Amino acid sequence: MSKGDIKPLLGLLFKISKKIFIISIGIIKFLFTLLDKGVDEIRNNIRFSLTKKLTLSYVFIFILVSLITDIITLLGFYYFVGKNAYSDYSTILITILLISNISGFCLIIFIGSKSSKKILAPIGTMTNMVQEISINDLNKRLDIKGSKNELKDLAITFNETLNRLQESIEKQNQFVSDASHELRTPIAVIQGYINMLDRWGKNDENVLDESIEAIKIESQNMKHLVENLLFLARGDKYTQKVDKREFPLDLLMEEVFTETKLIDDKHTIVMDRNDKIILYADRDLIKQALRIFLDNSIKYTHQGGTIRLNSLLENNKATIIIEDTGMGIAEDHLPHIFDRFYRTDKSRTRESGGTGLGLSIAKWIIDNHSATISIESKLYEGTKITVKFDPA
Numbered sequence: 001m002s003k004g005d006i007k008p009l010l011g012l013l014f015k016i017s018k019k020i021f022i023i024s025i026g027i028i029k030f031l032f033t034l035l036d037k038g039v040d041e042i043r044n045n046i047r048f049s050l051t052k053k054l055t056l057s058y059v060f061i062f063i064l065v066s067l068i069t070d071i072i073t074l075l076g077f078y079y080f081v082g083k084n085a086y087s088d089y090s091t092i093l094i095t096i097l098l099i100s101n102i103s104g105f106c107l108i109i110f111i112g113s114k115s116s117k118k119i120l121a122p123i124g125t126m127t128n129m130v131q132e133i134s135i136n137d138l139n140k141r142l143d144i145k146g147s148k149n150e151l152k153d154l155a156i157t158f159n160e161t162l163n164r165l166q167e168s169i170e171k172q173n174q175f176v177s178d179a180s181h182e183l184r185t186p187i188a189v190i191q192g193y194i195n196m197l198d199r200w201g202k203n204d205e206n207v208l209d210e211s212i213e214a215i216k217i218e219s220q221n222m223k224h225l226v227e228n229l230l231f232l233a234r235g236d237k238y239t240q241k242v243d244k245r246e247f248p249l250d251l252l253m254e255e256v257f258t259e260t261k262l263i264d265d266k267h268t269i270v271m272d273r274n275d276k277i278i279l280y281a282d283r284d285l286i287k288q289a290l291r292i293f294l295d296n297s298i299k300y301t302h303q304g305g306t307i308r309l310n311s312l313l314e315n316n317k318a319t320i321i322i323e324d325t326g327m328g329i330a331e332d333h334l335p336h337i338f339d340r341f342y343r344t345d346k347s348r349t350r351e352s353g354g355t356g357l358g359l360s361i362a363k364w365i366i367d368n369h370s371a372t373i374s375i376e377s378k379l380y381e382g383t384k385i386t387v388k389f390d391p392a
Contacts, residue, residue: 054120055112055116058112062104062105063105074090074097125143126151138162175341179229179341182356183222186225189215189218190218190219193214228361231361235368240364242282242368247281248278249320250274252287252290256291257271260309266298266304267301268304268307269309271308274311275312277318277391280392286365288361292358292362293385294307294322295358296359297326300324300326300327301325307322307323307324307325308322309321313391317389317390318389320386320387320388322384322385323384324384325381326383328379328381328383329344329383338363340356342356342359366387370389370390373388374386
């Protein structure tokens with residue numbers, strides 16, 4: 001046979017060998033996938049502990065590897081020593097393989113069980129600690145000392161979740177306590193006037209008028225407080241509607257400016273600048289926030305003081321500035337003024353009918369429009385509120 005005839009034959013044999021190799025790899029992958037699915041199915045259905053399931057996984061892997069190596073060993077022995085020698089020594093070889101496999105099987109169960117228990121021991125410790133944590137005792141945390149694997153990341157994540165949960169519950173408890181306190185005051189006033197009317201005020205026209213007026217005022221305060229509470233509750237549950245549309249901010253500013261001048265004749269209300277700006281936002285909510293800021297300025301600015309309301313386009317930002325010459329806010333109070341029910345002067349707020357929720361609502365509105373708010377204030381000099389939006 002000439003070289004010219006051998007070359008195509010070798011090429012054909014190479015192609016056949018390549019296809020056989022590819023098919024063999026595919027069959028092996030299929031068997032591995034099938035076995036892996038079978039192991040998962042058995043492991044998930046059998047009600048064993050995690051330690052036993054891991055040990056069972058080790059055993060299945062060992063059996064698979066043993067079967068493959070045994071078959072390769074027997075086929076290799078048969079190929080290299082021949083048929084006659086194979087029949088003479090096959091029994092001995094199979095016995096040796098069987099003994100080694102049984103020994104390995106027992107060894108893998110023992111080592112796998114010990115190894116699994118050691119690996120899963122921190123999980124047991126975490127489970128015991130988690131069982132000790134309750135809604136009334138959130139101060140405990142998982143110990144992460146000595147951990148240097150994925151379990152440490154799990155413990156850190158769990159501790160951070162507990163920190164957020166504890167902070168949220170503490171805020172909720174404080175919120176409920178403050179709300180109860182705020183509602184208790186008007187209820188006590190109403191109850192007091194009702195008792196007074198019941199005793200001797202039925203026939204006294206002056207007492208009757210005074211009681212009716214006081215009850216009307218406190219009822220209005222309670223209604224205002226409940227409406228604010230409902231707004232914040234809807235905001236916390238992400239059910240508060242925010243209807244964003246394009247509208248001219250300058251017209252809204254002019255509207256708020258005119259209304260403020262109509263209802264307040266004890267201060268000088270000034271608008272120095274009102275740029276034409278199109279804003280994409282909820283017009284009603286923005287107006288509500290502006291009214292809250294202006295109401296605070298009116299309440300805490302002495303009679304005859306000045307309140308300025310301006311809007312301008314600055315550094316590609318729609319900027320609203322509300323500035324007053326009022327009593328100002330002490331520096332240590334500034335970080336807390338948006339907290340719910342927080343008051344810098346409780347007596348003045350009670351007299352003016354405030355609930356301590358207005359600025360919290362305004363902050364929620366600003367945040368839900370992806371805007372920023374900053375406050376500059378000096379005690380007895382005044383306060384400046386700056387809100388910046390992205391224009392439409």
